[in-house]
Amino acid sequence: MVYARTKLTIAVEVFRPKPDISMNYSGPTPELFYKKIRTFMIKIFGVPEEFIQEQSYTWEKSGNKSKFGFSWMLTKDFDKFSFLQISIGLKGASEDGHGNATISLEPTMYTEYPQDSLYEQSILYEIMRRIHDTLFYQKKRQKFADESRMLSNKFAEAIKDFAEELRHNEGS
Numbered sequence: 691m692v693y694a695r696t697k698l699t700i701a702v703e704v705f706r707p708k709p710d711i712s713m714n715y716s717g718p719t720p721e722l723f724y725k726k727i728r729t730f731m732i733k734i735f736g737v738p739e740e741f742i743q744e745q746s747y748t749w750e751k752s753g754n755k756s757k758f759g760f761s762w763m764l765t766k767d768f769d770k771f772s773f774l775q776i777s778i779g780l781k782g783a784s785e786d787g788h789g790n791a792t793i794s795l796e797p798t799m800y801t802e803y804p805q806d807s808l809y810e811q812s813i814l815y816e817i818m819r820r821i822h823d824t825l826f827y828q829k830k831r832q833k834f835a836d837e838s839r840m841l842s843n844k845f846a847e848a849i850k851d852f853a854e855e856l857r858h859n860e861g862s
Contacts, residue, residue, distance in 0.1 A: 705842070720790060723782070771803060
């Protein structure tokens with residue numbers, strides 16, 4: 691991630707034309723997704739805890755009913771200029787140990803170039819940056835986009851496997 695006051699940002703939606711993945715679960719103990727999602731983020735994306743920001747936390751409980759909603763922002767750096775940012779959401783409700791949950795995942799890959807100095811704002815710099823980007827960095831960015839898709843799909847599969855595990859444990 692580039693630390694600059696002014697920067698040129700290129701955003702690429704990892705999944706096009708629909709930029710997000712949404713998964714619905716109905717079954718026993720949907721509130722268990724809260725801890726498991728955080729564990730999957732660290733394990734699958736290979737980021738330390740500090741790169742995961744919990745943006746919202748709502749958990750309402752009255753009697754045997756509970757309603758919950760959470761959102762996280764995960765950032766995975768690829769190199770100095772490119773990084774993956776994923777918005778993950780969890781919403782659900784539970785009553786007497788059964789309920790539903792909706793997990794959403796919206797990955798976006800960013801490339802940022804600094805534009806602070808006069809040289810970085812000049813037309814010469816922009817021409818050289820475009821040539822470098824076209825000849826060399828574009829293949830690297832494509833590799834990062836492919837990795838982003840692979841990691842996002844792996845995360846979604848882990849969530850689905852956990853949902854099946856919850857359903858299977860109910861029958862046991």
